[in-house]
Amino acid sequence: MIYFMKIFFLDKINTRMFFSALKFLGLIVIFILVALVIRIFIAEVYYIPSNSMNSTLYEGDIVFVNKTSYGTLFHRAPLNFPLVPELLLTKSIKKWLIEKLWREHREFGISNIKRGDVVVFRFHRNEEMFIKRCVALPGDTLQIDNDIVFINHKRQPLPISASLYYRLQTKTGCYTENALRKIILRKDCLEKIDSNGCVVRLTEFYADFLKRSKDIKSLQHEKDTLSTRSAAIFPHIEALSWTCSHYGSIVIPKRGVTVKLDTTNLAYYKEIIQDDEENELHVKGKTIFINGRISDTYTFKMNYYFMLGDNRLNSSDSRFNGFVSEDKIVGKASLILFSMEKDSWVSKGFRCERFLKKIN
Numbered sequence: 001m002i003y004f005m006k007i008f009f010l011d012k013i014n015t016r017m018f019f020s021a022l023k024f025l026g027l028i029v030i031f032i033l034v035a036l037v038i039r040i041f042i043a044e045v046y047y048i049p050s051n052s053m054n055s056t057l058y059e060g061d062i063v064f065v066n067k068t069s070y071g072t073l074f075h076r077a078p079l080n081f082p083l084v085p086e087l088l089l090t091k092s093i094k095k096w097l098i099e100k101l102w103r104e105h106r107e108f109g110i111s112n113i114k115r116g117d118v119v120v121f122r123f124h125r126n127e128e129m130f131i132k133r134c135v136a137l138p139g140d141t142l143q144i145d146n147d148i149v150f151i152n153h154k155r156q157p158l159p160i161s162a163s164l165y166y167r168l169q170t171k172t173g174c175y176t177e178n179a180l181r182k183i184i185l186r187k188d189c190l191e192k193i194d195s196n197g198c199v200v201r202l203t204e205f206y207a208d209f210l211k212r213s214k215d216i217k218s219l220q221h222e223k224d225t226l227s228t229r230s231a232a233i234f235p236h237i238e239a240l241s242w243t244c245s246h247y248g249s250i251v252i253p254k255r256g257v258t259v260k261l262d263t264t265n266l267a268y269y270k271e272i273i274q275d276d277e278e279n280e281l282h283v284k285g286k287t288i289f290i291n292g293r294i295s296d297t298y299t300f301k302m303n304y305y306f307m308l309g310d311n312r313l314n315s316s317d318s319r320f321n322g323f324v325s326e327d328k329i330v331g332k333a334s335l336i337l338f339s340m341e342k343d344s345w346v347s348k349g350f351r352c353e354r355f356l357k358k359i360n
Contacts, residue, residue, distance in 0.1 A: 043067055044330070045337065046120060046129065051188045052315040053131060055203055056118065056161040057333075059188070060342040061354065063131070065120045069111055069332035113137065113305060113329065115151065116159065118359050120330040121307065123321040124275040131333055132317050133159065136306035138254035144247035144319075147223060147312055158204055161360070162310035163189075165222040166207055169197035170215055177345075183210065187345040191314075201311060224313050234322040235267040244313050253304040253323060258297050261288050269298060276325040277301045302326050333359050 048061040057063065067073070113119065117134045136142040140151050147164055149156040158164070170179070175193045184190060184200050191199040199222050202210070211219050224244035231238045233247070242248070253259075253272060261269065263286050273290065274281045277300070282289040289295065304323035309315025318324065335358060339351040 042072075044120075046131065046333070048131065052309040052311050052317075053118070053133075054188060054201065054311045055163055056133075056159065056310045056359065057131065057336070058339065058342070058351075058354075060340040060351070062337045062339065063333050063359070064335040064337050065331040066334045067331040069334070070113055070329055073327065073330065113332075115156075118333040119305075119307065120333055121324050122328040122330070123324060124271055124328070126321075129330065130307070130316075132307035132309050132315065133162075134305050135308045136252045138252055138303040138305070139257065140252045140306070141249055142247075142252060142306055143249035144245065147221070147245045149308070150249075159310055159360070160205065161203060162312060163201045163203050164207070165191060165199055165224075165313045166202050167197060167218070167220045167222045168200050168210075169217040169219075171217045172215070181345055183213075183215070185345070186343045188343050201314070222313075233319055237267050242319075244319055247319055250306075252306050253300045253302075255300055255303045255326075258299040261296055261298050262286070263288070271322055272300070272304070272325070273298060276304075276327075305329070335359060 044065045044067065046063045046065055048057045048059055048063060051059055113134055115134060115137060118131065119134050120129055120131050122129060135149055135156070136151055141153070143150045143153075148158070168183070170183070172179070175198050177187075180190060180198065180200075181187075184202070189201045191201055207219060210216050223246075226243055230241050230243070233240075233242050233244075235250075250268070253269070259265075259269065263283060266283070266288060270281065273279050280289075280291050287294055290298065303326045305326070306318045307324055308319070309317045335356060336354050337356065339354040341348050341351050
């Protein structure tokens with residue numbers, strides 16, 4: 001009798017444990033599915049790894065990216081969906097999914113991309129995510145003169161948190177870290193120290209403040225004069241001698257607009273035609289072939305944008321990587337969720353003043 005009672009109670013305990021485990025597993029699956037739906041349709045969270053958007057965003061910021069602003073982007077390959085690569089176990093499954101492509105498209109969003117928006121995106125076939133400020137829209141003519149952006153020949157104000165470089169000289173001639181910490185506050189604002197003083201990164205507001213300081217001998221705007229690196233600057237034509245401070249003018253491609261093509265201006269559109277809009281492009285002598293046919297014009301299939309970092313002379317942006325197509329836009333960076341201090345001149349820890357701060 002005791003033996004049968006033990007079996008009965010053991011079976012009951014095992015049944016409870018089984019259903020408890022099943023319930024726990026079900027909760028995990030639901031949690032993963034909810035997280036996946038949120039990441040695909042609503043929002044993602046990104047960590048800022050560099051200072052290319054200083055002083056708008058600092059290294060250590062955790063940023064909320066709203067996908068509903070411009071509409072959710074449905075990728076061409078299942079492998080590009082959030083969490084999918086992490087869930088795959090074999091190379092054969094990954095290979096099969098890569099080959100299963102469908103038309104990439106964007107669902108309806110609550111707004112269009114505007115000049116001044118801080119945007120998360122990719123360049124061409126590069127899978128790395130970037131976060132920069134959109135400064136020019138499809139069809140705009142952009143020019144940068146003396147670090148000032150002109151859109152359609154109209155001067156654009158520098159964002160209040162964006163920064164330029166300045167040549168700083170103190171009255172004492174002292175440029176030790178201890179001396180400079182009293183002036184510029186953060187080490188990531190110090191670009192270099194040389195025989196002519198130092199180069200620092202400042203917002204226009206703080207630069208105006210320092211110019212009135214009794215400790216400053218001079219503070220002059222420092223432009224990018226490295227025309228020798230023109231080959232690195234888009235459209236990678238050395239003869240243009242463009243720099244980060246003096247760039248353009250350049251017209252941003254727009255869907256439906258047709259441009260004339262020749263071997264002189266092909267560098268502006270080659271990556272768009274080949275990579276973004278997936279055509280076969282070959283050049284023989286001075287003749288351009290697109291999809292096997294001789295072509296002296298091209299009509300754009302998508303809209304494109306021009307992105308700049310707010311740290312204007314230290315940012316890998318459209319000046320180096322070219323236009324950003326509409327199908328590479330992930331979403332709008334709208335909020336700093338929280339932030340951890342990374343600068344060696346500032347006490348480490350949680351940045352309370354950046355908690356739930358709106359990104360402008």
